[in-house]
Amino acid sequence: MNEVLHTTNLLIGYKGQALMPAIDVSLTEGDIVALAGPNGSGKTTLFKTLSASLKPVGGEVKLFGKDLRDYSPTERSSLFSLVLTEKPDDLFLKVFDIVAAGRYPHLGLLAKLKAEDEQIIYDSLETVGISHLVNRNFVSLSDGEQQKVMISKALVQDTPLIFMDEPAAFLDYPSKIELVNIMHKLSREKHKTILFSSHDLDLLLRHADVMWVVAPQQPLRQGTPKELVDQEIIDEYFKPIVAKDEFFWMK
Amino acid sequence: MASDIDHTLRRQTPTIALVSIATLAIGIVLFVLNLRYGSVSIPWNEFWDTLLHGDTSTYRTIILDYRLPQAITALLAGIGLSVSGLLMQTLFRNPLADPSLLGISSGASLGVAFVVLLGTATGLSVSTLSLWSTFGVTIAAFLGAFAVLLLILALSSRLRSMVSLVLVGIMIAYIAGSVTDILKFFSQKEGLHSFVIWGMGSFSNVSKAQLPFFAIAVAVGSIGSFLLFKTLNLLLLGERYAENLGVNIRRSSMLIILASGFLTALITAFCGPIAFLGLAVPHIARFLFRSSDHKLLIPATAFLGMDLALFCNLIARLPSFEGNLPINSVTALIGAPIVLWVIFHRQKVLK
Numbered sequence: 184m185n186e187v188l189h190t191t192n193l194l195i196g197y198k199g200q201a202l203m204p205a206i207d208v209s210l211t212e213g214d215i216v217a218l219a220g221p222n223g224s225g226k227t228t229l230f231k232t233l234s235a236s237l238k239p240v241g242g243e244v245k246l247f248g249k250d251l252r253d254y255s256p257t258e259r260s261s262l263f264s265l266v267l268t269e270k271p272d273d274l275f276l277k278v279f280d281i282v283a284a285g286r287y288p289h290l291g292l293l294a295k296l297k298a299e300d301e302q303i304i305y306d307s308l309e310t311v312g313i314s315h316l317v318n319r320n321f322v323s324l325s326d327g328e329q330q331k332v333m334i335s336k337a338l339v340q341d342t343p344l345i346f347m348d349e350p351a352a353f354l355d356y357p358s359k360i361e362l363v364n365i366m367h368k369l370s371r372e373k374h375k376t377i378l379f380s381s382h383d384l385d386l387l388l389r390h391a392d393v394m395w396v397v398a399p400q401q402p403l404r405q406g407t408p409k410e411l412v413d414q415e416i417i418d419e420y421f422k423p424i425v426a427k428d429e430f431f432w433m434k
Numbered sequence: 435m436a437s438d439i440d441h442t443l444r445r446q447t448p449t450i451a452l453v454s455i456a457t458l459a460i461g462i463v464l465f466v467l468n469l470r471y472g473s474v475s476i477p478w479n480e481f482w483d484t485l486l487h488g489d490t491s492t493y494r495t496i497i498l499d500y501r502l503p504q505a506i507t508a509l510l511a512g513i514g515l516s517v518s519g520l521l522m523q524t525l526f527r528n529p530l531a532d533p534s535l536l537g538i539s540s541g542a543s544l545g546v547a548f549v550v551l552l553g554t555a556t557g558l559s560v561s562t563l564s565l566w567s568t569f570g571v572t573i574a575a576f577l578g579a580f581a582v583l584l585l586i587l588a589l590s591s592r593l594r595s596m597v598s599l600v601l602v603g604i605m606i607a608y609i610a611g612s613v614t615d616i617l618k619f620f621s622q623k624e625g626l627h628s629f630v631i632w633g634m635g636s637f638s639n640v641s642k643a644q645l646p647f648f649a650i651a652v653a654v655g656s657i658g659s660f661l662l663f664k665t666l667n668l669l670l671l672g673e674r675y676a677e678n679l680g681v682n683i684r685r686s687s688m689l690i691i692l693a694s695g696f697l698t699a700l701i702t703a704f705c706g707p708i709a710f711l712g713l714a715v716p717h718i719a720r721f722l723f724r725s726s727d728h729k730l731l732i733p734a735t736a737f738l739g740m741d742l743a744l745f746c747n748l749i750a751r752l753p754s755f756e757g758n759l760p761i762n763s764v765t766a767l768i769g770a771p772i773v774l775w776v777i778f779h780r781q782k783v784l785k
Contacts, residue, residue: 236674260680271671272527275726279443284667288680294664294729305439317443336671340679 185212187344187376188233192242195225195232201240202228204402208395210378212343215370217391217408218380221421224397226380227348233378234346235259246344260288263344264337268352270329276321278332282308285339307338310373311365327358334365338373345369347379351387363390384421396420450730453722457737461509464744468505469497472751500638503645505744508637510652511705512715512743513736514697517659519712520719520735521694524666524728525687526596529776532713533698535600536586536691537607538579542702544610545578546571546632547617550625571632572639572703579699582606586695590688596673599687634760635706637747648704655697656736662690663728670726709762710769711746715739717776742768 189209194201202225210216220226231237233244235251244251246262254262264285271281285307286300296304308314311331316324321332330350337345351359367390369375381387388394394411396404398420404411411417470481476493484493515533522531533539549570586603593599618626640648665686668676677683701708719734720726746768750759 234678236677256677256682257680260678263678265675265678267672267674269672269674271675273670273726275720275724276670277725277727280667280725280727281671284671284675284679287664287668290664292661292664294667301439301443305443336675 186210187212188244188246190233190242190244193232193239193244194241195228195237196240197228197237199240203397203400205242206403208403208405210344210376212376213370213374214376214392215366215390216376216378216393216395217388218378218395218397219384219388219417220382220397222382224399224420226382226397229397229403230346230348230378230380234263234265257288260340260342262342263346264340264342266330266333266337266345266347266350268349270333271321274320274322277317278313278319278321278324279304279317281321281332282317282335282339285336288340303341304339307335310338310368311335312361325358326353327355327361330354330358330362331365338369343374344376344378347377349381350379351381351383359386363387366390384417450723450725454734454737457722457734457741461737461741461744464741464748465505465509468508468744468748468751469501471748472496472501499642503640503642504638505747506645507640507648507705508743508747509740510649511637511701511708512711512739512741513656514652514701514739515708515712516715516719516735516739516742517656517732518694518697518701520716520728520731521659521662521666521690522712523716524669525690525694526600527669527672528600529717530713530773531600532710533694534607534707534709534712536582536603536695537605537610538582538586538695538698539702539707540607540610540614541582542575542579542699543633543707544614544617545574545576545581546629547614547621548578549574550629551617551621569644571628572644575632575706576699576703578610579695579702582610583692583695583699586691587688590691591684596687632706633762635708635762635765636758637705637743637761638758639706640704644704648700651700652697655693655700656732659693659697660732662686662693663732666690666728666732667726705761707762708765710765710773711739711743714769714772714776715742718742718772721776721779 187210190206193206195206196202206229218226218229228237232239238252246254282304283296286296286304287294289300290296305314308317311334313328313331313335316328316332321329324332350362354362363386366377366379370377379387389408391408393405394408396411396416401420404416404420406414406416469485470476470478474496476484476496480493481497484497518533519531522533522535523529525531526535585606589602590599593602618629621629665676665681668679668681669686671679673683715738716731716735719731719738722738723730723734725731746761746764749768750761750764
């Protein structure tokens with residue numbers, strides 16, 4: 184299988200301060216990878232570093248064999264797409280506008296959609312199951328529906344790699360199941376590589392092919408969800424936070 | 435399959451076409467009314483005669499030399515300020531942003547205040563001042579506004595967040611405002627008077643000779659703004675999404691500030707600081723066209739800005755008023771209720 188991304192001696196953090204020991208990980212084409220860890224464990228920092236919004240403190244990130252920061256913003260826009268927790272809040276922004284914006288990197292100066300682009304937009308709406316929402320205002324949708332719109336936007340962008348930041352954070356149980364199904368569809372049928380993060384021991388984690396677990400000042404550990412549970416790494420990495428919380432209540 | 439796509443992705447183009455035609459028609463009617471009404475009343479038949487057959491009528495001067503340039507100035511200012519306001523609202527993702535947000539019109543006021551003070555301090559009499567006043571004041575306002583624009587552009591390349599940039603703009607506006615006040619304090623009554631008049635705003639300061647330059651400059655600024663529509667649409671998604679879709683945030687925000695600031699500087703220089711048009715019109719456009727797509731919204735805002743400016747100019751010159759009302763009080767009177775309505779409407783929709 185093809186390698187999509189790998190890091191060598193990657194140090195992440197702010198102002199030259201590394202948050203955790205050096206990270207050596209890689210993403211393989213078609214994998215669903217979960218980045219899990221309690222709040223404040225450096226998840227978001229790693230996420231931002233891998234998606235080029237933050238400079239690494241040391242080491243390097245290679246995307247398709249080339250340093251992440253050597254790509255221009257335009258080149259990066261066709262290599263990976265984002266699904267974030269922040270949401271557009273403009274009142275008159277329609278679902279169609281958002282999804283079509285995902286196609287912009289592929290369009291010319293006047294952003295005229297060709298038949299081919301319309302086909303891609305239509306397909307992505309169908310894949311995610313929101314074609315009936317296309318003329319709705321984005322702000323009027325539920326959290327689950329908004330999440331699907333952003334995933335649809337990422338699909339239209341047509342990138343091999345998709346980053347999803349806390350995709351399950353605001354979802355109810357049925358929406359989480361739907362999200363898992365969509366992620367499976369993207370990875371198994373469309374061979375997308377997905378890296379998503381979660382601060383919770385969420386049901387999503389069970390459906391990951393690979394898991395990266397982080398905790399403050401601890402080395403990143405990786406393995407299949409089962410391996411990590413069997414080795415009691417999950418317990419160890421998520422426990423300190425739980426213990427501290429208990430201590431807080433006892434005081 | 436193709437029909438499925440058409441069915442799913444069909445946009446409501448009939449409504450858009452209808453609203454566009456209505457907007458243009460209203461603009462034309464308002465333009466004609468602007469030529470027809472004023473302190474001198476002209477009978478309809480003589481009005482058409484003058485307009486269609488030209489030089490025979492005694493009303494020729496009033497219509498062609500006075501009202502026509504004023505109406506054209508009003509519509510150009512309406513277009514430019516509204517587009518400029520839209521750019522600010524999108525860039526800062528703030529519904530209450532307007533062309534004066536970054537202190538550019540305060541810079542213009544400062545420029546004019548300098549002329550007023552220099553005029554009085556160097557002992558130029560008011561009559562000397564008035565000889566070159568219209569043009570001198572325009573130049574001074576333009577220089578002041580442009581100085582602030584360049585300052586903002588220089589600072590924007592060093593600032594990471596939009597919030598800081600707004601704060602810097604507001605601080606610059608405060609500094610310009612207080613220096614203006616100090617200059618006013620030291621200037622004499624006559625100079626002060628002309629400053630106050632300039633501050634009320636007027637569409638009648640652009641001479642026939644200056645009009646082509648003004649028109650071309652507004653067109654350049656507006657077309658330049660339109661060419662930014664892709665970036666503006668992407669910015670609506672939020673900075674991180676925009677960046678991921680290939681937008682160079684720093685460069686794009688500088689281009690947006692340049693386009694918006696150029697229009698503001700230009701129009702403030704020629705017409706004085708005109709309040710509320712730039713704030714209110716983008717909201718009317720979004721509401722009427724039910725869209726946030728800048729490819730549609732920029733032309734829509736431009737035409738609605740033209741309509742509203744012509745309407746305000748008409749109100750300011752209603753025959754019953756002796757002379758012109760200050761245009762600024764009219765735009766505020768009409769613009770402020772619209773902004774109030776937007777605030778309440780926004781609350782309702784977000785619920």
